[in-house]
Amino acid sequence: MDVVKRLSSLQEISKAQLSKIFSVNPNRKYLIIEPRLIKPLERVCGVRWLKASGVEKIFKLESIAPNFSDNVVFYMIYPELKVFSQVVDQIRAQVDIENPPNNKFHIICIPQISYLFEEELEQYGLLESVVRIHCFQWMPIHLDTGILSLEVPLLYKTLFVNENFILLPVLSKSLWQLCFVTGKPRVILALGSQSNNLLNQYDSLCEDRGETDQIDSEFGALIIIDRNVDYTSALLTPGIYSGLLNEVYTVTAGICESTKTNSKNPEEDGPVFDEKCNPVPKKQPVSITLNSNMDIVYADIKNRFFTEVTSVLSNLTKELKSEKMYSKEMALDEIKRYVQTQLQATKSRKKFISNHLLAAESIINALGHRYEKQKKVETDIMKNSNKSSNITYLEESIATENDKLMSLRLFCLIAISQKLTGSEINSFWRKFLLHFGYDYGFAYNNLINAGFIDDFNQSLTTINIPGKINLKIPKFSTSNFYINAKNLRQIPAEPDKINLKNPTCPSYVYGGAYIPLITQVAGMVLNAVPLEDIRSKLEPFGSVTVRNDNGYPLHCRTVLVYVVGGVTYAEIAACNLLETLMGTRICVMSDAVINGNDLMNGILSI
Structure with missing residues (x-):
């Protein structure tokens, strides 16, 4: 099957x-x-x-x-x-x-x-x-072709911010149950502390309650990765339609619904301003199920770069108009045949196109005014250039955008890549609290717990030597974002030359700036890179477990990627491109499909 x-x-x-x-x-x-x-x-x-x-x-x-x-x-x-x-x-x-x-x-x-x-x-x-x-x-809920979600809210905050492991058994049990349906993969790779904990709990379930007796698995390999191992893929602004749709609207379980609020205010259709008199972008009411099998228009545009989406929708609209003109000139028998065979499909296509046009308009309203500037800043961050101007843009955006999630998200991206000094962090944090309220003071510790910034109060290690004065030496981190990204070729040398219309590089999902880690790891496994080489390349990212039960190189070239803490539509699209290029299949599973703002909400909530 x-x-x-x-x-x-x-x-x-x-x-x-x-x-x-x-x-x-x-x-x-x-x-x-x-x-x-x-x-x-x-x-x-x-x-x-x-x-x-x-x-x-x-x-x-x-x-x-x-x-x-x-x-x-x-x-x-x-x-x-x-x-x-x-x-x-x-x-x-x-x-x-x-x-x-x-x-x-x-x-x-x-x-x-x-x-x-x-x-x-x-x-x-x-x-x-x-x-x-x-x-x-x-x-796991099958949201779309190759996308599985457990729909467990707040797991990222619980697991990675609060360091509460109460929901970890839910993840291991879901994997254990899934293996009874698909079979147990012969090759398993776990990257990150929580992924290794999940794998250990899965082993315990197999020992205590038994495991599948299927000899062959639908998946040749299972890759389990922690969200905090690759924050970058969640923090960067996506360039594809499905990713931007999830940025602007609230998407739950693959359903995007936004209704027009009923108001008796005669000025309802006029401009709306926030508490600091900044205009609030208008969202059009839409109802979209992000499932390719249910929405043929979504199937065509979901992984396209957004600049291509508008032209595709425009062409589809012209086709509808020409079909309408042609139907007016039909003979009676042609009309009868048209009503019986095509009319319902045409109505459905018209509804789909209308929804996506409204959604595209809302995306432009919400992000259009800053998208190009933000894309340039994020590309500079990935290339490790213009740090001072990136910080200047970050601090200016606090006031100009009045968007706490956007500002904190960009801050976290700079913090994990270009690294910020204690004074730079304190300067940003003072401005953030001054603008958005000192009620968020607790979030500083959340940033430390989640691994976005270092705890400078504990950045010194005390060495006790008997009979001597206690010495304090600074801790040096062995991980470096750019060295690790270079080793896995995650940052293209010339992002401007990436083909966004007919992409051949997964980095297109971020406008050519970055390739998600899960895509690179899946690519190495599918390309039969020696497992020890994969282990050595991934060890700088966190604890690694590699298991091979006589299944490598892969006999079954289908891979299941399990992201603990949420996966993004951009990462899924990058995997979709990779499977197209390699003629394989990559299924992605997680506790939820998220975006960078979801992570920031986890940081800013008690």
Whole structure:
């Protein structure tokens, strides 16, 4: 079976798992869903399947609960204590303490249950007798051809900023379950501390609960990489359509939806300004599912450089107009045949084109005024040139853009590549807090924890020598961004000469500035570079594990890349180009599809 068909079947396994939970009470039931779960759940099962599974009504989780009367109630939430407490309060408000209901209230936690939840229910005397908790971890969601997402929010912040490993078992279990469907790859490479931890937990699951008995795997190799090993790919501004779409709109589970707000303000269509009187770019209402099989227009433009997208959409619009003119001149039998065979497809294509034109207009409105300047600055950063002017642009952008995420993102890009002195960091941070508020003072420690900047208070190592004065010597980092990038050929020498229209280099996704690390590693594996050479080239990036069970060079030239902490559409597009150039297949899996602003939100949230 083709690997894409196997990945598409994962949805059926998730449905079977959810159906088993619903079957604990066969009666008709209400389902109350936390709003953040709505779009992922649409990709897992959909409303029609829920109705067929006994769900009578579906509600959003709100502060005031609907009247449940005698209906069975299932809540579906992410495992956050604040949300769980809200659910418990709603249940307690409708429970008769003298005559508590049995098997009526159920809470489904995705993807795991916190022990604090059971403690809270125990305190109120609700555990098991009134409320039952269920854990539901859906299989990786097949968002688009070769793209798998677990849709676990806040994993980057939890794992890399807070250094809390509570969600790591979710990642290892998802890999363990996936291998039962696709088989276990014979070649495994893990890069980064969390990726190695994930691999160790996967090994433990195989020992404790068994592993797949499939002899052959759909994947010749598995590559697991930490997000913090290659921050650059997330921080750079993408140049491709799908990446820019995710920058401007909120994309969840591969669904991009933006509705026009209903307002009675007569000046609604006029310019909108933020609190510092800067104009706010207008976003057009769109509804796009980022799935090539559902949207033929998206399939054509998703990985194109944005300057090419507008011309493609323009040509498609002209084709629609010419088709409309031709239909007016049809004979009666031709009209009948046209209505039966082409009209519906034409209507769908018209809707797709309209959505993408509106989205392209919004991208231009939001980023057009600074895109070229930002691209030049980012290219200079990748070439390690003009550091002083890059810092000047960064500090000016704080005031001119009034965008805390954009400013912090550019700061982090400079900090991990060109390296900033303590005084340069302090200067930026003072200006950032002055402009955006001192409430963000805590984020400085988050930047240190995430590895964007050094902790200068701990930059000296104390050496205790008996009978002597304690000596303090500075710590020297062995990692250098440009040396590592040069060793893996990630930075093209002449970015301006990269063909953006018909690309042959994966760096085109960033306008020729940089090639994502996952693309280079996958390329080395597919090109059968000796594993020891791969190990030596990757060791400067972090801890490396390489396993080969008589599978190298690859017998099956299909690779699964598992990014821990979120993957970007630009990285996916770079892998898509590589697989086209090499005649292979690269599937990408992660906890979520993100952009650089998502990382910055993780830094700026408590």
